[in-house]
Amino acid sequence: MLLAKIAIGDLNAHDLDRGFLETLTSLSEVEIPLEEAVKVLRNRLRAGVFTYVARNEDRPVGTVTLLVEDKFIHGGGKVGHIEDVAVHRDYQHQGIGAALVRHATEQARALGCYKAILNCSDQLVPLYEQLGYHHHDNGMRIDFK
Ligand SMILES: CC(C)(COP(=O)(O)OP(=O)(O)OC[C@H]1O[C@@H](n2cnc3c(N)ncnc32)[C@H](O)[C@@H]1OP(=O)(O)O)[C@@H](O)C(=O)NCCC(=O)NCCS
Numbered sequence: 435m436l437l438a439k440i441a442i443g444d445l446n447a448h449d450l451d452r453g454f455l456e457t458l459t460s461l462s463e464v465e466i467p468l469e470e471a472v473k474v475l476r477n478r479l480r481a482g483v484f485t486y487v488a489r490n491e492d493r494p495v496g497t498v499t500l501l502v503e504d505k506f507i508h509g510g511g512k513v514g515h516i517e518d519v520a521v522h523r524d525y526q527h528q529g530i531g532a533a534l535v536r537h538a539t540e541q542a543r544a545l546g547c548y549k550a551i552l553n554c555s556d557q558l559v560p561l562y563e564q565l566g567y568h569h570h571d572n573g574m575r576i577d578f579k
Contacts, residue, residue: 436490437529442537445485445497447472453522454487454494461520486537488521488530496521498534502545514542514550535565 445454450471458464466474478485488496499517504510516538521531535552542550553573554562 435528436525437533440488440490440495440530440533442486442488442534445475445487445494447475449487449489449494450475452493454497457487457494457497457522458518458520460523460526461518484538484541486534486541488534490525494522495525496530496534498538500538500541500550502542502547508548511548512546514538514545514547516542516550516552519552532561532565535562539565 451468455464455466455468455471475485482502484500484502486498486500487494498519501515501517503513503515505513516535519531519535521534539550550567551570552562552567559569
């Protein structure tokens with residue numbers, strides 16, 4: 435089974451053009467030159483944004499992001515925000531997405547978060563429910579041109 439060969443770890447600069455940016459195209463268009471992507475990674479590391487990748491023989495085939503927010507409320511507790519879950523189209527439906535979200539959730543817990551939250555489409559509710567998440571409130575957005 436492929437999942438047994440998958441290793442989850444932190445994103446590094448070598449991953450960017452070895453499949454990471456291509457993997458993200460499952461989620462949205464990726465129109466960023468490699469040099470810019472290196473800068474984005476540097477900024478994310480500085481800002482404490484955790485980017486995890488699932489590697490198949492050193493090639494990234496999936497990713498998830500975790501942002502940890504320090505709150506003023508809840509006694510200064512921390513909230514984990516899970517973002518940008520994506521699995522390369524050739525590797526979907528093999529358990530990699532679930533393994534990534536489980537990993538980010540465990541990291542949020544290990545980093546002291548009292549909860550982890552994410553937004554998803556109705557279609558993906560079963561994916562997150564099977565990982566222990568439940569429906570709560572509504573997602574809202576505003577787009578800036
Ligand atoms: C959503 C996504 C990350 C799932 O990754 P994956 O590796 O294919 O998912 P898994 O194999 O771990 O699936 C686990 C469960 O999630 C559910 N699931 C996964 N993809 C699904 C889909 N497209 N529609 C409905 N349910 C889905 C199923 O219940 C599945 O369990 P099953 O295999 O027993 O049926 C992947 O399809 C993807 O990259 N999609 C495009 C980007 C995206 O929508 N990201 C999510 C943002 S919230």
